[in-house]
Amino acid sequence: MITFENVSKRFKEGFTSRKVTALDDLTLSVATGEVFGFLGPNGAGKSTSIKILINLIFPDSGRALIGGQDVGNKDVRRLVGFLPENPYFYDYLTAEELLRFGGQASGMDSAAIKQRTDLLLTKVNLDKARRRPLRTYSKGMVQRAGLAMALIHDPQVVILDEPMSGLDPLGRKMVGDIIIELKQAGKTVFFSSHILSDVERFCDRAGIIVGGKLRSVESLDTMMASGATLENVFLAEVDKAGQKEVD
Amino acid sequence: MVKPLFPIAVITFKEGIRNRAIYGISILALFMMLINFLICQMVMRDVGKVAMDIALSTVSFTGLLLVFFVGINLMAKDLDKKTIYMVLARPVSRAQYMVGKFFGMVALIVASNLIQGSFAVVSLFILQRMYANYFLRFSWLMFFLALLFIVLMLILLTALSFLFASFSSTSFIVLVLTIVSYIIGNSLSDVKALVEAPQSVGIHPSPITVKIVQAAYYLFPNLSFFDIKTQAANGLAVSLSCVGWTMLYGFAYTAVALSLACFIFSKREFP
Numbered sequence: 001m002i003t004f005e006n007v008s009k010r011f012k013e014g015f016t017s018r019k020v021t022a023l024d025d026l027t028l029s030v031a032t033g034e035v036f037g038f039l040g041p042n043g044a045g046k047s048t049s050i051k052i053l054i055n056l057i058f059p060d061s062g063r064a065l066i067g068g069q070d071v072g073n074k075d076v077r078r079l080v081g082f083l084p085e086n087p088y089f090y091d092y093l094t095a096e097e098l099l100r101f102g103g104q105a106s107g108m109d110s111a112a113i114k115q116r117t118d119l120l121l122t123k124v125n126l127d128k129a130r131r132r133p134l135r136t137y138s139k140g141m142v143q144r145a146g147l148a149m150a151l152i153h154d155p156q157v158v159i160l161d162e163p164m165s166g167l168d169p170l171g172r173k174m175v176g177d178i179i180i181e182l183k184q185a186g187k188t189v190f191f192s193s194h195i196l197s198d199v200e201r202f203c204d205r206a207g208i209i210v211g212g213k214l215r216s217v218e219s220l221d222t223m224m225a226s227g228a229t230l231e232n233v234f235l236a237e238v239d240k241a242g243q244k245e246v247d
Numbered sequence: 248m249v250k251p252l253f254p255i256a257v258i259t260f261k262e263g264i265r266n267r268a269i270y271g272i273s274i275l276a277l278f279m280m281l282i283n284f285l286i287c288q289m290v291m292r293d294v295g296k297v298a299m300d301i302a303l304s305t306v307s308f309t310g311l312l313l314v315f316f317v318g319i320n321l322m323a324k325d326l327d328k329k330t331i332y333m334v335l336a337r338p339v340s341r342a343q344y345m346v347g348k349f350f351g352m353v354a355l356i357v358a359s360n361l362i363q364g365s366f367a368v369v370s371l372f373i374l375q376r377m378y379a380n381y382f383l384r385f386s387w388l389m390f391f392l393a394l395l396f397i398v399l400m401l402i403l404l405t406a407l408s409f410l411f412a413s414f415s416s417t418s419f420i421v422l423v424l425t426i427v428s429y430i431i432g433n434s435l436s437d438v439k440a441l442v443e444a445p446q447s448v449g450i451h452p453s454p455i456t457v458k459i460v461q462a463a464y465y466l467f468p469n470l471s472f473f474d475i476k477t478q479a480a481n482g483l484a485v486s487l488s489c490v491g492w493t494m495l496y497g498f499a500y501t502a503v504a505l506s507l508a509c510f511i512f513s514k515r516e517f518p
Contacts, residue, residue: 011518022368037428048518051517051518054332054335054336055335055336056332056516056517056518057514057516057517067473073342074338074339075338076338077337077338078338080336082332082333082336083337084329084332084333084336086326087329087332087333088329089330090262090330092261092262092265092266093258093261093262097258100254101254101255101257101258102333102337104251104253104254105251105254105334105337105338105340106256106337106340106403107250107338133265146333149333149337169345175436207283222401244441
């Protein structure tokens with residue numbers, strides 16, 4: 001369902017002509033119905049990979065596909081729900097208006113938008129705050145509104161960039177439950193996280209990326225077959241890549 | 248192609264109209280219209296002309312505040328705070344985002360000018376009753392035409408600010424470029440006339456200066472076309488062909504600026 005084919009991306013560093021490699025020949029496939037965890041230290045290339053999938057940035061070489069179509073085709077995003085890291089929405093809109101926008105922009109009709117809005121706002125526990133401007137929301141509430149926004153059009157593929165960021169334990173459990181529900185509904189979930197226990201709990205497979213290079217892609221069972229914890233596996237990969245200190 | 252424009256325009260309009268700056272701008276307009284009464288009482292000469300001039304200048308000034316401080320911020324905040332991610336994550340092209348945002352801003356300019364314009368209408372209506380003798384050459388038609396031209400000028404300026412936002416990294420640069428364009432656009436006509444007939448004022452511009460001014464004249468919008476406050480205040484008529492050409496010029500410049508903005512924006516990355 002999600003495919004990266006030899007994707008590389010370099011960014012210019014400040015005003016100099018020097019370039020830093022954000023992604024180096026990334027090749028990866030995520031099957032339909034799979035929950036895939038993308039792990040890596042800060043600046044490893046997780047968000048860059050996700051932004052390429054959403055077509056916010058363009059690969060220098062290689063290509064990324066969703067459902068067999070190039071991500072440059074805007075219609076691909078009908079299939080995709082996306083929650084960015086630390087989402088920020090319009091200050092003066094309410095959660096209800098935000099979801100209406102998401103539904104309309106995804107081509108849904110009014111009745112379907114209303115039904116999904118009621119369902120999702122209840123699910124993310126924002127039903128009582130649905131008519132409050134988003135600027136009055138706490139960080140966790142914004143994150144939950146963002147999750148509802150990502151799911152409004154019932155997408156086949158859900159891409160979550162650090163979905164647990166800023167959430168309290170109750171919020172994390174709620175997001176976890178939603179990921180499990182998506183998995184049961186046969187949706188493909190691709191999420192990046194720093195929280196290894198979350199990856200352990202929800203993922204079928206995980207990939208570890210360090211310094212823009214994919215170091216390991218295995219099923220969780222295989223990764224931890226020898227009794228090692230995911231943390232051990234992760235730290236070993238970071239160490240192998242020569243990054244002694246994870247910042 | 249057109250369908251996604253509507254929801255983007257709606258959220259842009261809602262976000263803009265609920266901004267507290269709008270209330271501030273409206274209160275300022277109301278205050279200036281009240282001052283209009285005071286000034287007209289003090290002048291007691293050409294009251295109709297002064298009243299019309301102040302009313303239209305107020306609408307124009309508050310409209311500029313709206314474009315500079317609400318409009319530019321609406322676009323720039325999307326880029327600064329990455330709100331644009333939630334829009335571009337939908338099946339929406341960058342050109343659709345840009346055009347939808349532009350239409351939202353146009354709706355905001357029209358709504359704001361309706362409010363400021365209605366303040367102006369009320370103040371002029373009362374002043375007309377108070378000083379009927381000074382309003383003999385007053386024309387509501389010219390007033391509404393001047394109002395329409397102010398709206399067109401603000402829309403053109405918005406398209407220009409979108410063009411600057413399509414390649415600028417900060418809202419401050421967009422603001423500076425838009426203000427500079429506004430100043431140049433208003434004075435270019437006079438400067439061109441000066442450098443092309445220097446003997447009339449005794450100056451000796453170099454041929455390069457003349458060429459630069461002539462090039463700038465065709466590059467920057469000539470905003471003085473849209474300023475018919477003097478004609479409106481003096482009760483002078485404006486020909487139908489002049490109205491038609493000015494509107495055509497406004498629409499054409501806006502369309503070119505917006506198309507260029509869409510083209511640049513479609514190549515831009517949002518890391």
